[in-house]
Amino acid sequence: MADAPPAVAAARLPPGRGRSVTARTTAGPVMGERRGGVTVFRGVPYAAPPVGDLRFASPWPPEPWTRVRDATRPGPPSLQTDYLPGSSEDSLYANIWTPGTEGSRPVLIYIHGGGWYIGAGSERDYDGARLAIHGDMVVVTFNYRLGALGWGLHEDFADPVTGSFANWGLQDQAALVRWVRKNAAAFGGDPGNITLSGTSAGGSSAWQLALIPELRGIVHRIVPISTKHVWHPASSLSAEESSAVYESIARTFGTTVKGLRRVPAGALKNAWEKEFSGSPVKRAVDGGRGYRGPVVDGHWMRGYDHQLPTPGLPMMTVYARTEGSFFTTGPGFPFPGPHPADDQGLRAAVRDLLCKGAVEVRDEQVEACVTAYREAAAADGLPRDPVSLWTEMWGDGLFRYQIVRLAERHAGHGSSPQYVMEFAHPVRPPYSGTPHEATSKFLFGTHTLPQNAAEYGNGPLERRISDTLIELVATFARGESPNSPNAPAWPEFSPERPSTMILGGARTAEIGTVSKQRQLRYWDEAEWVPRP
Structure with a gap:
């Protein structure tokens, strides 16, 4: 059960802030802030916190709420080391900038980069106010699972509902896209006109999401920027290598692969990073030499970019x-x-x-x-x-x-x-x-x-x-x-x-x-x- 969202009395901001604006998402109402020609909603849940039994599971919808939720502060960055403070497993939140909650504008979803292990959609570099106003678009940024919690594969993690056992960060991104389609109209966006963009690992994700059958008809075009195309051994592990790494980490903690759901998140992250520390020529696995991006699993990632057709968008x-x-x-x-x-x-x-x-x-x-x-x-x-x-x-x-x-x-x-x-x-x-x-x-x-x-x-x-x-x-x-x-x-x-x-x-x-x-x-x- 998710924690109750912060409630806002009469949906008002403190003195000196902008004007409060309320929008109703499929999970409940949220209060954002209107200032300088743009309304921004921050820290809006698009999926349930991926903790406990939902670690290494497909993303679930957020727990509904009825009272107005404060959406004036971003959610925490996804769990990572050093780069951004305050990171957490509980990180599946979106930020939305809109010129106005009325109308039907194009929606631009931007996927942050960071080598699949650092970064957040709430970084100041990705403040969407100028892009939303000058482009007259609804701009969405968000966080997705990173590192060991987001980009790996092991069949022991098979989700009992979806059957998926890999690439949870990519699954989060797909869930965000579906969430935007359902909620775009509440923020003045056109759910039938969604463009994906992103830089580096984010550009790679935009490319890969465009190839996923479940998203056909939802994503209409892509703007991949400085894309880090995925290939083995530079930026991906093989399925066998990924499984071996999780098994090695499980042995470190004296548990099973499934038991990694109970290991403290910070300790798990540190153990993962230790597996890939030092020179790549001295590691136990050949893959993931520069980055640890998506693993070919036959569903979310059917092959490396150079092996597959280019997106038909x-x-x-x-x-x-x-x-x-x-x-x-x-x-x-x-x-x-x-x-x-x-x-x-x-x-x-x-x-x-x-x-x-x-x-x-x-x-x-x-x-x-x-x-x-x-x-x-x-x-x-x-x-x-x-x-x-x-x-x-x-x-x-x-x-x-x-x-x-x-x-x-x-x-x-x-x-x-x-x-x-x-x-x-x-x-x-x-x-x-x-x-x-x-x-x-x-x-x-x-x-x-x-x-x-x-x-x-x-x-x-x-x-x-x-x-x-x-x-x-x-x-x-x-x-x-x-x-x-x-x-x-x-x-x-x-x-x-x-x-x-x-x-x-x-x-x-x-x-x-x-x-x-x-x-x-x-x-x-x-x-x-x-x-x-």
């Missing part, structure tokens, strides 16, 4: 020009250093990178990668220092290569329109390039926040780029060809001609071609990342 595919600079240039998180300073350091860094995606890495593979990227940088007039080369390899090998090749495959064999964007607005020193996750600050307009402005900029150009990105996404969410007064006409993607929207820089937006093709061609022959 309209797509706006977005990648950052320098995906790797998020991971390799400082200062601080997520890579604390040191950075390669010479040839020896570069080769060591490249070997570590290649070990994220292959069980064995040969010396000749390291040399071939270094040589290919040096030659490509010289031909393209790009920097050839060790950090710059390493950055490009990281971004292309783990992100950009499969994004582009899957886009090309869809252009040749897909059944739906597709638009491809290269986000190219540079960040400011000491940061470098156009990094992975830069797009979210401009999509949500949160580049203006104090913690972001010094890195991403907050001048007229940056505001125009943010407006343009929002307008392109919003018109696409309305079922139109994406368009903006600040951008040229955007054709459907064709690898044979200039058809990629290049967004960023002094010109704001122009139509061009996918950049750095020489680097992508290296991965075609490298036998490291699977070719779609």
